[in-house]
Amino acid sequence: MLSWLAPLAALLLGLARSSTPPVLAATSTVNLEAEVGFAGRFQLGHPFPLEITLHNAGATTDGTVEVQVWKRGGAKGIDSYPVYHRKQVFLPAQTQKKVRFTIDPDFLSRPLSATLTTPTARARREIDLRAHFSTRPLVLLVSGAPAPLTLPLPQGFASPVVKVPLSELPADPRAYLGVWAAIFYEQPLRELSRAQVFALEEWLLWGGRLLAIAGLNEAVFDDANWARFLPVRVAGRHRIARPETLQKAYGPLPAGEVWAYGAAVVKGKPLLQEQRLTIAAEASRGQGKVVFLSLDIGRPPLARWAGLPKLFSELLGAPPEFRVTWAAAWDDNAFARLLSSRSFLPYYAPATSFAAWLLAYAAAVGLALGYGRKRGVGRRFLIGAWLAIVFCFSVAGYVYFDRGGKPLDGVLFEAVLLEPWSEGYAEAQANIALFSTRQRPYRVKLENGWSHLEMVSPVGAKESSPPLGIASDGASSELDIGVGEWSYKLFRVRAAVPLALSADARARGDRVELEIANHSGRSFAGCWFVVAGKAFFVGDVPARARIVRDFPRGDKAQSSRRGLGDISFDDPVRDFLFRHVFFSDQARPRDMGGGAVFFGWMQDGIRTARPADAKVSPVHHALFRASFSLPDEEEP
């Protein structure tokens, strides 16, 4: 009976084989090579760049480059899962092309695989990562000097120093997450692309350290890109006659004239001064720092200076910590409770429409029966009419309920926690859920500057769901996520965002003064201030407003009957997020006991993810939270 299955299976198998181009050997018209990290080095446990060089010895063609890496759930109880990074490429005839990815595998034991697929050929290469990793963060050296520069590193400095041409600096900030510092010596930045500048800026916000070292030519710093970074304005060279401060701090200088640039500090602070000349200055940028050194350490006499390693060690500081500590409780338990909130889902059960269709169907059948009786038509006609009504109502009702009404396939829910960094920047930790009413793949756009993507729970993933894919172009990326029917997937990302809101709290005896300066165009609603466990309602903070309020502290604070548990907002979803996600037992700020915390909901808040199609409804909530320790200050 099933004899037709065998030829059908053979046909399908044949089609599948013919549609998959063979993996080609070195003699193929297309081939690929891969370079891992920065000159073959990367820091273990952090994202790193991967450069794929594509060779096309044949005719002009289009193709797809795909890199597969494996992520693990590990302690999160999620099985390991593959992540695919994809890019479309156009390959002219007889050319080679470079494609860059930023990848973040969790396994060294599993080689990563890179594949180039064109309509006529397929080339694949497996890359063993074990020969490339370092347990220490890298130091990048970008030198524009004609002579090679040897960095005066302190003894025992274990981090690999990698020389990188300016053009090969990544355009994706995540590629820098295994980098301690980027050192630029006598290097103009005019040739940097906008994406490269953006990547460096984002990395600085996350905690990177950029060290600019002067060389022979002051014109090096005379470009717009350097002006964005430098804490100083460079003008002229000056001879330091008696560098006493330098010698006192770092040891005797070798014989010869010591020159330094005139550096007027425009932002940040001077670190080292000699005879009113700023020798070193630094400026904070988010969690990171930009340091300027006005001495030419690449040429005599300073190149021979024994004090340089100590100076360099101070300028480099401690290696940054790029690992993220998630400040909100975001897991299946939290989301399952959120799902039971009516306000969460802007999806309605079409009960009224259903009842209307039911009545219409009954009316149609009734009319047909009535007509049949009145006209005395035969039973055969009635049965035919009933079957026709059944068929028409089945098809029309299916189409209506499937595509009419509310054509909603899913909800992209985002709960962002904003915590202030320095200089008008904030860290945004976005807790994201993609809820789906049907089994289908989704595409989610991640805003520029995201990092630390982490799948929290692949709940409901059926085997037929496509694995996680990342299509990235520079800093912007799109996620391809498959979600099952009436199921969801949880993930979270981190981003550094500009936020012109400063919050400060100062203890003044038995009072606490709270000062909020909102220079941004966004308002904040439902703001509260909690001091020593007692909650005070602050109200709304409008856009471009400054609010200064006094609150009682200590025994006087007992006048407020409200604690953290009594705080409520008008929105049940916000109530839930406040209690169970942002201020749950494991997510409360550390200073809640003796310190204070200010928080409020940002209206039209910052988003890190957006749905790529109209059948997904975005739901967004963003809470700004600033916590303060309150050391006593004297009364002014």
Place this chain on the structure above:
Amino acid sequence: MRALAHPVLREAAQVYLVEGKAWPAYLYFFLFLAAVQVLTLFLPLLDPGGWMGAAQLFKISSVVVLLAGVYFTLRLVNQEYVPWRFATLKRWLGDGLDPDSLLGAQLALVALWGGLFVVAALPLMSWAAAIARAGVGTLASVLLMIFGYFATYGVWGLVALNLWEVRVETRHIAVRLFLGVLFLVTALVYLPLNSVAFILSYLGGTDLGDPVSLFGRRIAPGAVHVFFHGLLFAGGVGLSRWVLARRAGG
């Protein structure tokens, strides 16, 4: 109905369809299904998780169609509506119908009654599938499965009819007992044998249970389910054939 050449088919169609004696069964079935669906959609609206009604609608509807459809199919097959209007087996066999022909007509009636229940449920099931975002393929496969259950369980209505033709109360008790035992015992003994569990696991994409080891081979729960129901159908047909042959011989 002249197109129906077989006298058994013609008689059943005349009594149940033309005279409309079976229509109440289809009406009750439809009303019950509609009521359950409306409640499934309306009641959760009183609760915060209102969308859950839409999510579960197709699963609930499938189970209702299965249970109610099997019950009413068994009642129709078992000639529980106006039983005095049907000619006896003795008469059919005495009129020269051989047992195989009679059994064929009876099986065709099982398919007809079951098929009409599927058709009656079609509009409501298709709307439920659309609301619950189940695809057309899922809708078609579930309706096909349910029709299979109607046929498999319906033949045991034939067994009861042929065994206790004149003992109407015995027949009534027998089919109800059969249904209860089938749904309850299979759920208690080995869940993959249960048709409700099978449909829910199919729609939910969940595992039905552990494979069973039989003669050193591990058999998947789905295969066990299909094999069990195949056996049930064949057993019902075989028993009916045996009873009819005995009556023809006696």
